[in-house]
Amino acid sequence: DQQVKQNSPSLSVQEGRISILNCDYTNSMFDYFLWYKKYPAEGPTFLISISSIKDKNEDGRFTVFLNKSAKHLSLHIVPSQPGDSAVYFCAASDIQGAQKLVFGQGTRLTINP
């Protein structure tokens, strides 16, 4: 049973437009959410996170939104740049899990020039 789901395996966006990546979760005990970015032949790198006490966190071009009632989070990238082309993973954790991260399957984002 997958607790964190990214239902879109791939997404293609024009350079300069907004990229929106979605993630759903089922475990209501999750209280911390993270997005990671992965380039080929590299490990995932941390991008941005949000605690369950917030509904939005912004860092430059990246904004994460959390809708706890819908158990849904999204990552917005604006404006999208070619260097943003990568696989994006969302992950969730709960304080009782002591930082045990549960990952989604990933979404491959392609930014077209």
Added chain:
Amino acid sequence: ETGVTQTPRHLVMGMTNKKSLKCEQHLGHNAMYWYKQSAKKPLELMFVYSLEERVENNSVPSRFSPECPNSSHLFLHLHTLQPEDSALYLCASSPILGGSSYEQYFGPGTRLTVT
């Protein structure tokens, strides 16, 4: 460069071989992790070490044997693997288990192929 290195980057081994994967972190972290990423599947947590003690074994078969001699080094010893064990094995570290930071820092991974 995340401060977490893994060797080798690629490994091909037969089912009767014994090999080891190595991970080293230069971040002063106290928690280290092994993950497995199979094709088209999410990252799966295998083992968690905190202050060199194993605190989590996520129902991993005994043909995978982790070792954490100190807080900077983590090994994954492999023996009598199966072809379905072919995957990308990722090591990660984090400052401390149970602290306020949930961020984990990943190495580049070892691409393992079992023939």
